[in-house]
Each structure stands twice: as C-alpha cells, then as structure tokens.
Amino acid sequence: MSIQNSILQATDLSLGYKKGSKSNVIADHISFSLEKGKLTCLLGPNGVGKSTLIKTIMGQIPALKNQVYLDKKPTHSFSVKDLSKKIAVVLTEKINSANLTVKQVVALGRIPHTGWLGNLSMEDxxxxxxxxxxxxxxxxxxxxxxxxxDGQLQKVMIARALAQDGEILILDEPTAHLDLINRFEIMHLLRDIAKKEKKAVLVVTHDLDIAIDTADEFWLMQCGLPLVCGSPEDLILQSKIDLLLPNDRLHFDKSDGKVRDSAECQYPHMDGPEEMAKWVRLALRKNKISPEINSITIKTEGNQIGFYLRISTDTLKFDTIASLIDHLTTLGNNWKTREP
Structure with missing residues (x-):
C-alpha cells in the first residue's frame, strides 16, 4: 500500500442501518485503503453488503462503528456539494436523457461546479x-x-463522471448487460483512466475473469468475514479467491483461472505443448471424460496439429479436439489405457 497515493481509508468499520435504538449490522470488520492511480474491484455475492459499503463511502448512510476518511477527514464532515466534487459515481440505473445529446449529458457532470443554472466557463x-x-x-x-x-451509453456515463473531475470514480457493475467485447473495452478504459488521469477507480463487479485481467487491487466481501484486500495475483496464489464461491465443492483453479467443481478429475500431464494440452484438458473436463495418464499425445506437424490417442496397443490420430472428443464420447468412460 502506498500511503502517498491513498485517498480514502477506513479501519474496522461496521456497516448497516439503524432503526430507532436497534442496529442491523450488514458487514463488520471492514478495513481498506483506496489508492489513486489504481483500478480496484469490489467483488462478493449478492446480499453481502457491497451496496451498503458504497453508500457509506458516498456519505449516504453513516457507518455503525468508526468512520470513512477522505483526505484524512471523515466523509460526514463534507457537504453534499463538496463531496460530489471529490467522488463521481456511475450507477446501474439509466438517467432520463433520451432527448439530450451526448455532449449535453457529459456537461451534466459539471453541475457540482456550476450549479443547476449550468453556466459553463471556458474551464468547464x-x-x-x-x-x-x-x-x-x-x-x-x-x-x-x-x-x-448499451456500450456507448456506458461510455457516456463514464465521461459524465470524468467531467465531474473528482479524485475518486465509483462504478456499480459497469459491464452488466454488455457483450464480451464491450465488457473488455469498458474495463480496460477504466484502467487507462486510473493510470493516466491518476484517479482512484472503484468498480463493483461480478465479472471475475475481466477483473483479474484489469484490476490492480481486489476487495473481497464475504458474509461474516473481514474485507480481504490484495492484488488479484496474490489472492489467487493464496487461494483467497475461493472466498467468492458459494460452497466447498467449487474451487478456483490456479492453473487456468477457471472455477472448477472439486469433484472433477484432476487431469494429468499430457505429452506435447502445454498451451495446446490446456485446451484438450478443458474439452475433456467439459465432457466429463476421464483419461488415464500418458494416453494422449499432441504433435505439431508444420501448420497442422495431431492429437494421438493410445488405447491398449492401438494409437489413433485425430486432426481436431472436437473429433477426439466425439470418439471418446462414443466409447464412453469404459475404455482403459495401458502400456503397449
């Protein structure tokens, strides 16, 4: 953690809601430091308290215990206007702006600086x-x-938040309902903004694959547990990513970055290039085929790839993974391999 770049901090927060003299605690033992120049992703199952944490950071609800500090001051000490100059938010709900142009919507981001009259200066x-x-x-x-x-609309909302010119940019599931290309584009755009604009960017997301590819920092929330913070790579190696999974049957496979059923066969080493063997294993897993060790060899022959299956004393060649899988599926899982 870089103290110099940290703009938002909290230690041992309790989050939730008060009703009269009673407190409903949603999440406890929440400690974090949000840094400028980094893309941070907040992940966790639904109902664990992610929205409550965001509302607390935004000053919409007070913490039940301790405080969130922005520039070393409690967020509740800022006026709504001053806080909106520091923190820009992109929420999932769409604004009623169908008749406005893109530039007019982006200009709405300057309201904390201009007021609702919207008289724009040259700086605006x-x-x-x-x-x-x-x-x-x-x-x-x-x-x-x-x-x-939808992808263009999301970029416009991000642009409006950027025009607000806060030091912190918070986005609630910005890739929801987008296709694969737009999901990657939006997340890489947010990473570029964090790096080039020196913003602290916090993204609430369920998109684990893309978050691993783009985030500098993960915040993992799980019911009844403290917030876990660290780089995606460190949390993967420490098996902390498994905190996101709903039960012990599932685990995060460090070898290929996929969530697996713990009951699945752990496929052995195959003879041949590892980058090709990885995809053969994936196809075998997907089709619930359980080969024995050294039964498949992969060879490259010029621009061609050959997949060789050894069954007893016979060796069969296949030109594609699909044809190999079709053959094994036809045989079922009753076939055995042995040294010829």
Whole structure:
C-alpha cells in the first residue's frame, strides 16, 4: 500500500442501518485503503453488503462503528456539494436523457461546479472536452442518447463522471448487460483512466475473469468475514479467491483461472505443448471424460496439429479436439489405457 497515493481509508468499520435504538449490522470488520492511480474491484455475492459499503463511502448512510476518511477527514464532515466534487459515481440505473445529446449529458457532470443554472466557463468546457476525448466518444458527441448502443451509453456515463473531475470514480457493475467485447473495452478504459488521469477507480463487479485481467487491487466481501484486500495475483496464489464461491465443492483453479467443481478429475500431464494440452484438458473436463495418464499425445506437424490417442496397443490420430472428443464420447468412460 502506498500511503502517498491513498485517498480514502477506513479501519474496522461496521456497516448497516439503524432503526430507532436497534442496529442491523450488514458487514463488520471492514478495513481498506483506496489508492489513486489504481483500478480496484469490489467483488462478493449478492446480499453481502457491497451496496451498503458504497453508500457509506458516498456519505449516504453513516457507518455503525468508526468512520470513512477522505483526505484524512471523515466523509460526514463534507457537504453534499463538496463531496460530489471529490467522488463521481456511475450507477446501474439509466438517467432520463433520451432527448439530450451526448455532449449535453457529459456537461451534466459539471453541475457540482456550476450549479443547476449550468453556466459553463471556458474551464468547464475544457473538462467536458477532455472527458469526451478520454472515453473515445468524440465521434458521437452530437448524437442523441436515444440512438446509442448499451456500450456507448456506458461510455457516456463514464465521461459524465470524468467531467465531474473528482479524485475518486465509483462504478456499480459497469459491464452488466454488455457483450464480451464491450465488457473488455469498458474495463480496460477504466484502467487507462486510473493510470493516466491518476484517479482512484472503484468498480463493483461480478465479472471475475475481466477483473483479474484489469484490476490492480481486489476487495473481497464475504458474509461474516473481514474485507480481504490484495492484488488479484496474490489472492489467487493464496487461494483467497475461493472466498467468492458459494460452497466447498467449487474451487478456483490456479492453473487456468477457471472455477472448477472439486469433484472433477484432476487431469494429468499430457505429452506435447502445454498451451495446446490446456485446451484438450478443458474439452475433456467439459465432457466429463476421464483419461488415464500418458494416453494422449499432441504433435505439431508444420501448420497442422495431431492429437494421438493410445488405447491398449492401438494409437489413433485425430486432426481436431472436437473429433477426439466425439470418439471418446462414443466409447464412453469404459475404455482403459495401458502400456503397449
């Protein structure tokens, strides 16, 4: 953790809601440090308290115990206007802006600085143009919002938050309902913003694969447990990613970054290039085929790939993984291998 880059901190928070003299604790023992220049992903199952944590950070509800500190001051000591100059938020619900152009929506991000009258100074215009440029939406800035795709709409919302020019950018599931390409593009865009704009970017997400590819830091929330923080790579090696899984039957496979059923056969080493063997194992797992060791050899022959299956004294060659799987599926799991 870099103390110099830390902008938001908390130690041993209790989160929840008060009703009269009673407190409903949603999450406990929550400690974190959010750093500028880093993309941080908050992950955890539904109902564990992620939204409550975000609302507490935003100052919408007070912590039940201890405080969240922004620039070393409790967040409750900031006015709503001053806090909105520090923290910009992109939520899942869409704003009613179908008749506005992209640039007009991005300009709404300047409201904490201009007020609702919206008299934009030269500096405001520059912030708006920079936000549009940073999110690569120059080509649609004059188009109405009603004509945009879901991926474009999400970029506009991010641009509006950037125009707000806070030091912290919080996004609630920004890749939900997007296709694979747009999910990757949005997350890599957020990583670029964190690095180039020196923002502290906090993303609430269930998209584990893309979060591993893009995040500098993970915050893992699990019911009844303290918040676990660390780099994705360290948490993977420490088997902490398994905290996200609903039961002991599932585990995160460190070898290929996939969630596996613990009851699955652990496939042995295959003869041949490892980058190819990885995909053979995946196909075998998917089809619940349990081969014995040294039964499959992979050979490259020029631009061709050969998959050789040894059964008893016979060796069969297949040109594709699909044809190999079809053959094994036809045989069922009753076949045995032995040294010829």
């Amino acid at each position: 215009q520059q912030k708006i143009d920079t936000a549009i440029h940073s999110t690569h939406i120059n080509y649609i800035e004059d188009r109405p919002m009603s004509e945009l795709s």
